[in-house]
Amino acid sequence: MSDVTRILNEIQQGNRASANELLPLVYAELRRLAGNRMRQEAAGQTLQPTALVHEAFLRLVGDAAVEWDGRSHFFAAAAEAMRRILIENARRRKSAKRGGDARRHPISDADAIADAIADADDLDDLLDLDAALTKLAADEPALAKLVELRFFAGLTIEESANTLGVSVRTVTRNWAFVRAWLGREMKSGEKD
Structure with a gap:
């Protein structure tokens, strides 16, 4: 059993002091995940990777x-x-009282996910992606x-x-499918 798994089990059993041991073990990996995600965010993003890691960690162990x-x-x-933190942040930024005016841009079927939030001023695409992902999760939770x-x-x-416990070939096939599905789903949402 790894140290991370042992500490997670202790936290689950009510030992909140173990959370202090967990953060140093997972911080670098969480920071890498947040850094990857934040590189895809808008240039004017006020949420920093460190804040994203801390907020996610607090939600997880809290x-x-x-x-x-x-x-x-x-x-x-x-x-x-x-994901939830970034969506909440996008919704806050988009809200009318904060001056968020909605604009839509076409998204290509070929790269729906990468294009979804490429435009620094377009929060609608991120929210559309979240809505499509929520719809997908209802029918195909593994793909979501x-x-x-x-x-x-x-x-x-x-x-x-590795995380999903399936073969690389299955993930590659599912990734191609879900990208096309999201492209079509988000494109059809533009007509609404």
């Missing part, structure tokens, strides 16, 4: 009801927490988790396969 199934589960949950791991956490195909 919930005593979570049962961690090891290191992979923890990092998958971290990817989801980072793959998008979170690849896009929001910045994991490679191999790392995603």
Whole structure:
């Protein structure tokens, strides 16, 4: 059992002091995930990778009801927490009282995910991506988790396969499918 898994088990059993031991062990990896994600964010982003890591960590260890199934589960949950934090931040920035005027831009089917937030001024695309991902999660939770791991956490195909417990070939095939699906879904959302 790795130190991370042992400490996660202790936290789960109510030992909050173990959270102090966990952060140094996972901080570098969480910082790398946040850095990958933040490189895709808008240039004027006020949220920094360090703040994203700290907020995600607090959400993860602050919930005593979570049962961690090891290191992979923890990092998958971290990817989801980072996604939620970034979506919440985008919604705050977009809100009318903060001057967020909506603009839409076409997204190519070929690279829907990368293009979704490429424009520094376009928060609608990020919110559309979140809506499409939520819809996907209702029907295909494994594919939605793959998008979170690849896009929001910045994991490679191999790392995603390891985290999901499937083959690299399955992840590669599913990644191609989900990118095309998201492209079509987000494109159809523009007509609404």
